[in-house]
Amino acid sequence: MSTEFTFKVLATDGKARRGEITMPRGTIRTPAFMPVGTGGTVKTMYMDQVRDLGADIILGNTYHLMLRPGAERVARLGGLHEFARWPHPILTDSGGFQVMSLSKLRKITEKGVTFRSHIDGAPYEMSPERSIEIQGLLDSDIQMQLDECTALPAKEREIERAMELSLRWADRCKTAFGDQPGKAMFGIVQGGDNARLRERSAQSLASLGLKGYAVGGLAVGEPQDVMLDMLDVTCPELPADKPRYLMGVGTPDDIVKSVARGIDMFDCVMPTRAGRHGLAYTRRGKVNLRNARHADDHRPLDEESDCPAARDYSRAYLHHLVRSQEALGAMLLTWNNLSYYQSLMQGLRDAIEQGRYAEHVAEVSEGWARGDI
Numbered sequence: 001m002s003t004e005f006t007f008k009v010l011a012t013d014g015k016a017r018r019g020e021i022t023m024p025r026g027t028i029r030t031p032a033f034m035p036v037g038t039g040g041t042v043k044t045m046y047m048d049q050v051r052d053l054g055a056d057i058i059l060g061n062t063y064h065l066m067l068r069p070g071a072e073r074v075a076r077l078g079g080l081h082e083f084a085r086w087p088h089p090i091l092t093d094s095g096g097f098q099v100m101s102l103s104k105l106r107k108i109t110e111k112g113v114t115f116r117s118h119i120d121g122a123p124y125e126m127s128p129e130r131s132i133e134i135q136g137l138l139d140s141d142i143q144m145q146l147d148e149c150t151a152l153p154a155k156e157r158e159i160e161r162a163m164e165l166s167l168r169w170a171d172r173c174k175t176a177f178g179d180q181p182g183k184a185m186f187g188i189v190q191g192g193d194n195a196r197l198r199e200r201s202a203q204s205l206a207s208l209g210l211k212g213y214a215v216g217g218l219a220v221g222e223p224q225d226v227m228l229d230m231l232d233v234t235c236p237e238l239p240a241d242k243p244r245y246l247m248g249v250g251t252p253d254d255i256v257k258s259v260a261r262g263i264d265m266f267d268c269v270m271p272t273r274a275g276r277h278g279l280a281y282t283r284r285g286k287v288n289l290r291n292a293r294h295a296d297d298h299r300p301l302d303e304e305s306d307c308p309a310a311r312d313y314s315r316a317y318l319h320h321l322v323r324s325q326e327a328l329g330a331m332l333l334t335w336n337n338l339s340y341y342q343s344l345m346q347g348l349r350d351a352i353e354q355g356r357y358a359e360h361v362a363e364v365s366e367g368w369a370r371g372d373i
């Protein structure tokens with residue numbers, strides 16, 4: 001187990017990279033999918049299950065945990081790993097995105113963001129320094145800079161203002177984070193759907209010499225081709241020997257296309273949120289278990305899966321659980337979905353090692369296109 005945070009590219013296939021992040025709490029095999037554990041829990045899952053599915057790292061949220069139960073309280077209780085019983089790496093988002101998407105009465109100034117809690121309306125201020133302090137109190141392994149994610153579509157001058165503010169905040173976060181060998185602070189590239197601003201943001205962040213870089217400001221409703229175009233202009237400006245994390249992405253198709261453009265890490269609520277809404281991800285595409293067509297179907301979701309949720313339960317039973325709003329329905333479908341996402345990532349990692357990434361993507365895409373029988 002290393003005391004340092006290191007990233008190694010083990011193999012490449014075109015722009016796709018098979019890598020490995022080593023840090024004191026464990027090794028992260030990339031390309032990696034990080035299940036979202038917003039409030040210190042991957043909803044409806046035991047942490048042992050999440051680990052057994054192949055997750056090397058989960059995502060936590062500064063915004064949610066600072067509001068409840070409170071960062072100082074989590075610190076007093078031994079930090080987020082101890083609190084949630086997840087001893088492996090945790091990446092925490094910085095809170096800016098969640099403030100903009102969840103809280104009311106928020107204001108952004110040079111100093112930071114002020115907002116009211118979406119839980120009880122209490123007022124809060126969060127500066128870049130306070131965000132890093134909170135992530136430190138949570139004992140987070142990979143900490144994200146505080147940034148401003150521009151909602152799209154937006155005017156160029158608005159995108160530029162937010163991108164430049166985020167750059168100044170990156171510098172302040174780097175100073176606040178200081179030198180913590182076994183941990184990392186990632187910068188976040190902004191710039192909306194503007195190639196020139198994306199390049200400027202990436203080049204400026206690269207000059208800070210950070211341990212990793214996220215591509216933010218995407219998966220905010222733009223078409224997939226716009227997101228992919230922004231990766232085509234952003235990734236080449238980021239250091240090849242540092243991890244690249246595409247925030248909030250995405251569907252299986254988004255992921256395979258983004259790995260092909262040089263992305264190493266992903267997080268997305270889709271597999272967990274869809275599981276709670278009766279939607280299953282499988283190698284034959286999506287299956288909506290709310291649909292009455294499943295009411296008498298004795299087949300499992302995927303007889304070839306090694307996940308009991310996919311292999312051992314009939315669609316009829318899953319349909320019944322979802323229609324009856326039974327907790328087990330959300331549990332089994334979340335289990336299935338995270339299992340599918342982790343098996344997708346394992347397949348991508350293997351394909352890059354074998355130099356057959358394009359062929360493998362064609363095979364999985366054909367499975368989705370064939371659709372569920």
Ligand SMILES: CNc1nc2cc3c(=O)[nH]c(N)nc3c(CCO)c2[nH]1
Nearest residue numbers: 093094097149216217218219247248
């Ligand atoms: C679902 N789409 C999405 N786009 C994002 C974009 C950003 C972003 O630009 N900055 C930060 N800090 N977080 C982001 C997050 C939350 C992480 O999943 C995003 N999530």
